[in-house]
Amino acid sequence: MTSTKAGSHFYDRLRSLKMTFFTITENLHYSCMGRNLSYIPPSIPSSVQILDFSFNVLKHLQKTVFPVLYFLQVLDLSRCQIKHIENDTFYNVKNLTTLILTGNPIAYFGPGCLNSLHNLQRLVLVDVGLSSLQLQMNNLTKLQELRVGTNIIQSISLPPFMSTFKDFSLLDLHANNISIIKTDHTVLLREISRNMTLILSRNPLLYIEPGAFKDIYLRELNIRSAFVSPAAQKAGLKALYGLNVKMLMFGKYRCDYKILSSDANYLDGLCFINFHEVYYYMKEKHNVPVSIFRCMKNATNVAVKGGIIREIANVPFYEIKELYLVSNQLDTVPGKQLAHLHTLEKLVFTNNVATQIPDFIDMPSLQYVDLSSNQITLTSCCSFFSGTPQLRYLNLSLNPQISLSTGPFDGLGSLEILDFHHTRVVGMGYLSLFSNLKYLRYLDISYSSVIFINIYCFYGLRNLNVLKMAGSNFQGDVARYLFNNLTFLEHLDMSYCRVVELHPSSFKNLQRLRLLNLRGNNLMNIDFLALPNLKQLTSLYVDKNSITSIPLHVLQTLPTNLSEFDLSSNPIDCSCSQTDFILWIMQNQKVLKKLENIFCKTFSPNLDFRATDFDIDSCVHKKRLTIVLSVCFVTVVVLFSFLVYRFQFYLQYCCILLRGYRSPGQQECSYDAFVIFSSYDEVWVMNELMENLENGVPPIQLCLHMRDFQAGKSIASNIIDEGIMGSRKIIVVVSQHFIDSAWCRFEFELAQSRFMMERSANIIIIILEDVEERKSKKVFGLHKHLKKNTYLKWSRDPFSNMRFWIRLRKAIIATNQ
Structure with missing residues (x-):
C-alpha cells in the first residue's frame, strides 16, 4: 500500500468518472490498487478521505471487512471480484459520499447493504450485472448521481421512494438493454428536480411511447446511438414531443454512411422538443438535401459534427x-x-x-x-x-x-x-x-x-x-531588436527557429516575461540570462540545443523565481573543468525538467551517461592536487626569483669563479688596492688615503669606484672585474656610514669570498671611526674578521697619523713582494 498525491491509472472509462467525483488532496489519498490484497489493511490511518482499493480480491463484503474509517469519503472497489454484499457492510465507513463498485460480478445485494450510507451522493454500479433499477437504497436521500451503465437493465423506471431524493441530478443508463420506454416508466422523472441529466446512449431503443416525456424538464438528454435503426430514431424523436431539455445530444458514435434515400425530413421530430442546445453527431450521408437546421432555429447553441x-x-x-x-x-x-x-x-x-x-x-x-x-x-x-x-x-x-x-x-x-x-x-x-x-x-x-526582416513587425502590439x-x-541581427516594444509579454515561444546566438539585449524590455521557450535551436550559450531584465522568469526551455556548459556567473544570476528549467538533450561537457556546472545540476534537480535526459555527450559521446552520475569527487581531489602543485610551483618560482634577485651579484661572482679563478699572482692586476668605502666618507678617501698612497714613494695605485669603474658597465660587474679581481689588495674603510650602506656590505662579502679562496690576508681594514660591536655584526663576517685579524685605526694625532701611513703602505707593499 502506498500514499500518493495523484490518482492511480484506471481504465479510461473509470478515470473520467473519478476526476469528476473528487479532487485529490495531499496525504489524504491512499492507493492500494492492483496489490492482489484480500483484506483492507488495518494500517490505513483513520484520517484518510480517499481510498483506492481497485483491482484486488474481495469476493465477499461484510461489516468486518472495513476498519473504522470515520473520515473516509471516497471508496473505490472497482474490479475486486465482489460477488456478495451483506447487510451493514459499510457501517464502519458510513460517511462515504462516493462509492465505486464498477466491474464486479455482484450476484447478491443484501437488502440492507447500503442502509448505513446516509451521506452517499454518488453511487457507481457500472458493469455489475444489474437487471433492474429497483434497488434497496431507501436511506440514500442525499444521492445525487446514480451511474448504472453497461448492465442488462431493461427499463428506466425508478423506485417510487426516489421521489424524495431532492438533490438527485444524474441517471446514467448507457449501454443497457432498454428497448421500450412507456409513459408509466417516466412518472418519477416528472417529480424529480428539473436540473437532471439522463444518459440513454448505446441502448437498443425500438419504441418510445408518444408523450412519454411530455412536460418533463431535463438539464441534459443524451441519446447518441440509442436507436436500433434510422426509422426508430425518426419515430423516437417525434415521440419526444413536449420534452423540455437544456441540452440535447443525439446522433451516432461511429460512422454509418448508409444512404437514406427518402428521409429528407427525418429530423422533423426536433420541431416539437423544447431545447436550448443541440449537439448532432451526424456520422452519415444522404443522397437528398436534408433540412438539418429547420427545427433548430430556436436553439441558442447548435453543433453538427461528423456528417457529409x-x-x-x-x-x-x-x-x-x-x-x-x-x-x-x-x-x-x-x-x-x-x-x-x-x-x-x-x-x-x-x-x-x-x-x-x-x-x-x-x-x-x-x-x-x-x-x-x-x-x-x-x-x-x-x-x-x-x-x-x-x-x-x-x-x-x-x-x-x-x-x-x-x-x-x-x-x-x-x-x-x-x-x-x-x-x-x-x-x-x-x-x-x-x-x-x-x-x-x-x-x-x-x-x-x-x-x-523588419525589426518593426510587432509594432503596435x-x-x-x-x-x-x-x-x-530571423535575418541578420533582427532578433536583437524585434521584441523591444513588447513590454507586457509574459510568454515567448522561439523554439525550432535555428537560432545560433542571442544578443544579451534581445530581451532587455521583457521584464514581465514568465515563460521563454528556446527548444530545438542551435544555441551554445545562454549568457543573456546574466542580465537582470528577466527577473520574473519562471519557466525556461533550452532543451535540444548545443549547450555544453553554463558559466558560474550566469548560474549565480538566474532568475530567483525560476521553477522549470529544461536543459535536456544538450551535449553537456562533464569534465573536471565544469565541476561548478555539474554540481549546480545535482543541487537543482527539483527545478530541472527531464533530468534523466541530461547526458554527458562530451564525456561519453557513444553512451547515455547521465550528468547526475558524474563522479565530481574525483575532480575535487584532482583539483586540490593541481592547486597544491601549482601553489608549490609558484612558491618555488617566487622564492627562486627572490633569491636570484637578492643574490644576483653573488651568483654573478660565482659564475666568474666557475669560469676559472686566477689569483693575483697568476694574473696581471691593474691596481694595487681596491678601496671599499661609503660615499659619505669620500672626502677622507680623496684627501687623505689617495693623497698619501698614490703620491707617496713608491706610488700605490688605488681603484676607486667613482673614478675607475667603466662607464656603461653594471655596478656589480665593475665591483667584481675592476675592483676585487683587478686589484691585489682590498682596503675596507669602516665607519657608521659603511655599516649602513648595502653596497658596502655587498662589496665586503665579495671580498671575503676572495679571501676564502686565496687563504691569504688580502683584506686591510681601516677603522675610520668607532662602531658599536652590535652594529658591526650587521655586516656579515666583519665582527669575526676584526677578532681574528689585525686592523688599522685612523687617528687625527700627527704622530699616530705618521705611524698609520707607514703601517698601511708596508701592509700593501709587503704582501705584494
Whole structure:
C-alpha cells in the first residue's frame, strides 16, 4: 500500500468518472490498487478521505471487512471480484459520499447493504450485472448521481421512494438493454428536480411511447446511438414531443454512411422538443438535401459534427449564440448564409474542405471565429471580417496559405487572440501589420514559414501577453531588436527557429516575461540570462540545443523565481573543468525538467551517461592536487626569483669563479688596492688615503669606484672585474656610514669570498671611526674578521697619523713582494 498525491491509472472509462467525483488532496489519498490484497489493511490511518482499493480480491463484503474509517469519503472497489454484499457492510465507513463498485460480478445485494450510507451522493454500479433499477437504497436521500451503465437493465423506471431524493441530478443508463420506454416508466422523472441529466446512449431503443416525456424538464438528454435503426430514431424523436431539455445530444458514435434515400425530413421530430442546445453527431450521408437546421432555429447553441454535408441553406436562427460545424465536408464557409445574424457570438467551422472566406456582413455580436483545419487559401486577408466589429478571437490555423497586405486588420481593433499556426503566412516578416491591434493579447504564428526582416513587425502590439513563433527564421541581427516594444509579454515561444546566438539585449524590455521557450535551436550559450531584465522568469526551455556548459556567473544570476528549467538533450561537457556546472545540476534537480535526459555527450559521446552520475569527487581531489602543485610551483618560482634577485651579484661572482679563478699572482692586476668605502666618507678617501698612497714613494695605485669603474658597465660587474679581481689588495674603510650602506656590505662579502679562496690576508681594514660591536655584526663576517685579524685605526694625532701611513703602505707593499 502506498500514499500518493495523484490518482492511480484506471481504465479510461473509470478515470473520467473519478476526476469528476473528487479532487485529490495531499496525504489524504491512499492507493492500494492492483496489490492482489484480500483484506483492507488495518494500517490505513483513520484520517484518510480517499481510498483506492481497485483491482484486488474481495469476493465477499461484510461489516468486518472495513476498519473504522470515520473520515473516509471516497471508496473505490472497482474490479475486486465482489460477488456478495451483506447487510451493514459499510457501517464502519458510513460517511462515504462516493462509492465505486464498477466491474464486479455482484450476484447478491443484501437488502440492507447500503442502509448505513446516509451521506452517499454518488453511487457507481457500472458493469455489475444489474437487471433492474429497483434497488434497496431507501436511506440514500442525499444521492445525487446514480451511474448504472453497461448492465442488462431493461427499463428506466425508478423506485417510487426516489421521489424524495431532492438533490438527485444524474441517471446514467448507457449501454443497457432498454428497448421500450412507456409513459408509466417516466412518472418519477416528472417529480424529480428539473436540473437532471439522463444518459440513454448505446441502448437498443425500438419504441418510445408518444408523450412519454411530455412536460418533463431535463438539464441534459443524451441519446447518441440509442436507436436500433434510422426509422426508430425518426419515430423516437417525434415521440419526444413536449420534452423540455437544456441540452440535447443525439446522433451516432461511429460512422454509418448508409444512404437514406427518402428521409429528407427525418429530423422533423426536433420541431416539437423544447431545447436550448443541440449537439448532432451526424456520422452519415444522404443522397437528398436534408433540412438539418429547420427545427433548430430556436436553439441558442447548435453543433453538427461528423456528417457529409456539401452545403447549407440560409437559416433564420432567432436566438443563436454558438454554431459548430465540425468535420462535415462543407466546401464553403457559411458567411453569407449567416449574414445579419445579430445574436451569433461564436462560430466554429473546422475540419471541412472550404477554400475561401466570404464576407461576414452585419454580425455585430460575433466575437469568436474558428476557421482552422480547412483548405483556405487567401491572396488577401482579412477585410471580409469588417462586419464583425466585436471580433475578439480569430483562428485561421492549419490552412494552406494566407497572404497579408497593408492594413489587413483594419476594422478589427477589438481583436484579442489571433492564431495562424501551421498556416503559411505571406508578408508577415516584411511589413508592420499590427499597428491597430492595441488589445491583442495572444498571437500564434508558429510554423508559418515566416522570415523576419523588419525589426518593426510587432509594432503596435503593446498589450501582447503571449507570442508563439516556433519554426520562424530571423535575418541578420533582427532578433536583437524585434521584441523591444513588447513590454507586457509574459510568454515567448522561439523554439525550432535555428537560432545560433542571442544578443544579451534581445530581451532587455521583457521584464514581465514568465515563460521563454528556446527548444530545438542551435544555441551554445545562454549568457543573456546574466542580465537582470528577466527577473520574473519562471519557466525556461533550452532543451535540444548545443549547450555544453553554463558559466558560474550566469548560474549565480538566474532568475530567483525560476521553477522549470529544461536543459535536456544538450551535449553537456562533464569534465573536471565544469565541476561548478555539474554540481549546480545535482543541487537543482527539483527545478530541472527531464533530468534523466541530461547526458554527458562530451564525456561519453557513444553512451547515455547521465550528468547526475558524474563522479565530481574525483575532480575535487584532482583539483586540490593541481592547486597544491601549482601553489608549490609558484612558491618555488617566487622564492627562486627572490633569491636570484637578492643574490644576483653573488651568483654573478660565482659564475666568474666557475669560469676559472686566477689569483693575483697568476694574473696581471691593474691596481694595487681596491678601496671599499661609503660615499659619505669620500672626502677622507680623496684627501687623505689617495693623497698619501698614490703620491707617496713608491706610488700605490688605488681603484676607486667613482673614478675607475667603466662607464656603461653594471655596478656589480665593475665591483667584481675592476675592483676585487683587478686589484691585489682590498682596503675596507669602516665607519657608521659603511655599516649602513648595502653596497658596502655587498662589496665586503665579495671580498671575503676572495679571501676564502686565496687563504691569504688580502683584506686591510681601516677603522675610520668607532662602531658599536652590535652594529658591526650587521655586516656579515666583519665582527669575526676584526677578532681574528689585525686592523688599522685612523687617528687625527700627527704622530699616530705618521705611524698609520707607514703601517698601511708596508701592509700593501709587503704582501705584494
